[in-house]
Amino acid sequence: MKKYSEMSKEELLTLKAELDKEYADIKAQGLALDMSRGKPAADQLDLSMGLMDVLSSDSDLKCETGVDCRNYGVIDGIPEAKRLLGEMSEVDPDHIIIYGNSSLNVMFDSIARSMTHGVMGNTPWCKLDKVKFLCPVPGYDRHFKITEFFGIEMINVPMTPQGPDMDMVEKLVSEDAAIKGIWCVPKYSNPQGYTYSKETVERFARLKPAAPDFRIYWDNAYSIHHLYDDNQDFLVEILEECAKAGNPDIVYKFTSTSKVSFPGSGIAAVAASKANLEDFRSYMQIQTIGHDKLNQLRHVRFFKDLNGLHEHMRKHANIIRPKFELVLDTLEKELGGLGIGEWTKPHGGYFISFDAMEGCAKAIVAKAKEAGVVLTGAGATYPYGKDPKDSNIRIAPSFPTLEDLGKAAEVFVLCVKLTSVEKLLENA
Ligand SMILES: Cc1ncc(COP(=O)(O)O)c(C=O)c1O
Numbered sequence: 001m002k003k004y005s006e007m008s009k010e011e012l013l014t015l016k017a018e019l020d021k022e023y024a025d026i027k028a029q030g031l032a033l034d035m036s037r038g039k040p041a042a043d044q045l046d047l048s049m050g051l052m053d054v055l056s057s058d059s060d061l062k063c064e065t066g067v068d069c070r071n072y073g074v075i076d077g078i079p080e081a082k083r084l085l086g087e088m089s090e091v092d093p094d095h096i097i098i099y100g101n102s103s104l105n106v107m108f109d110s111i112a113r114s115m116t117h118g119v120m121g122n123t124p125w126c127k128l129d130k131v132k133f134l135c136p137v138p139g140y141d142r143h144f145k146i147t148e149f150f151g152i153e154m155i156n157v158p159m160t161p162q163g164p165d166m167d168m169v170e171k172l173v174s175e176d177a178a179i180k181g182i183w184c185v186p187k188y189s190n191p192q193g194y195t196y197s198k199e200t201v202e203r204f205a206r207l208k209p210a211a212p213d214f215r216i217y218w219d220n221a222y223s224i225h226h227l228y229d230d231n232q233d234f235l236v237e238i239l240e241e242c243a244k245a246g247n248p249d250i251v252y253k254f255t256s257t258s259k260v261s262f263p264g265s266g267i268a269a270v271a272a273s274k275a276n277l278e279d280f281r282s283y284m285q286i287q288t289i290g291h292d293k294l295n296q297l298r299h300v301r302f303f304k305d306l307n308g309l310h311e312h313m314r315k316h317a318n319i320i321r322p323k324f325e326l327v328l329d330t331l332e333k334e335l336g337g338l339g340i341g342e343w344t345k346p347h348g349g350y351f352i353s354f355d356a357m358e359g360c361a362k363a364i365v366a367k368a369k370e371a372g373v374v375l376t377g378a379g380a381t382y383p384y385g386k387d388p389k390d391s392n393i394r395i396a397p398s399f400p401t402l403e404d405l406g407k408a409a410e411v412f413v414l415c416v417k418l419t420s421v422e423k424l425l426e427n428a
Contacts, residue, residue, distance in 0.1 A: 003339035031372030038350035081296035103256035119213035138381030154383035163196035188222035191394035193346020195233035205241035340420035
């Protein structure tokens with residue numbers, strides 16, 4: 001297979017004519033496919049339908065301490081839910097608060113609280129001249145939207161397969177007291193599917209920030225979302241590492257059952273030091289009289305324990321794994337050796353990250369759209385929607401059927417080839 005960059009102008013023109021024809025044929029099919037968001041497919045949601053049956057009008061709706069879950073009370077979450085989410089987050093139930101239906105919502109609130117009231121007695125961020133956040137890139141677009149919304153300056157930190165560039169993180173955090181946090185998706189990261197190495201977690205735990213109110217926003221959204229039984233990533237538990245390093249308050253750990261049960265109708269939780277949780281509670285008790293305990297009860301009765309969760313995630317994996325493999329096989333078969341793109345091969349999570357030749361991502365996404373395939377917007381994986389190299393595209397294989405995904409992947413690789421040829425011809 002000849003690399004595109006080694007082709008002569010004539011070869012590129014011949015290739016372009018072939019690809020133009022293929023593209024016209026595909027466009028004529030009038031496809032309408034969506035590979036843009038990491039949503040579970042309907043058959044994955046079907047796996048959780050038992051949640052609809054575990055509670056009924058004749059169920060005992062008391063939690064294990066006898067509290068009637070139909071009524072107000074128990075602001076922190078019922079004990080059995082704390083245990084379940086505690087097991088999922090690998091922390092003691094004393095170190096967890098159960099929230100409502102969305103972890104993103106809790107992240108937003110945490111930033112909002114830090115803005116208006118400050119972190120554990122420190123100056124509210126809104127009173128400071130400048131507040132900055134580190135953003136490992138590529139990353140999760142909705143994280144970046146939150147910090148953008150609050151006018152927090154975002155600084156890109158390159159990701160590596162071991163996690164963010166820790167030399168850069170250590171240097172920036174120790175020198176600049178305006179840096180108040182960092183967004184992290186430490187396991188099966190969004191979008192690359194990378195898991196932070198042991199060394200990376202240890203270095204995070206040992207950070208020496210200039211700002212006393214610096215916090216690591218550890219969004220462990222994909223903690224149990226393995227694709228394989230035998231080929232699983234392992235993430236060191238950070239809360240304990242931080243405590244060991246004498247830095248117990250430096251991290252907020254977020255989780256939710258969004259991609260375990262029903263997205264938008266799951267339960268979210270925060271694990272952190274007791275001092276941090278007190279800070280969270282001081283705000284939460286003004287904000288609400290309590291979260292949805294019936295939903296907590298439903299989740300505990302359905303999943304029971306960590307084994308139940310793992311068993312359930314195996315069923316998800318059986319549905320989602322062939323989709324990842326289909327996309328990866330298509331990328332390898334069609335683009336392998338051409339030198340026009342690189343991609344990750346995750347063992348879990350919801351995404352594959354694709355890096356096109358510089359300056360091609362926007363054009364690829366636009367071409368795919370014209371051919372009826374919606375991809376995540378180019379640039380979305382970067383703060384302010386600006387990918388400096390215009391190269392990264394997030395592929396979300398979970399939602400379409402296998403058949404649709406196969407077609408979408410064909411369109412995608414064709415658009416990559418065509419855009420790359422056009423780019424090379426610009427300079428040929
Ligand atoms: C990294 C990450 N965090 C959080 C979320 C959203 O979680 P929730 O539904 O709990 O708000 C997602 C959903 O795609 C995600 O990818």
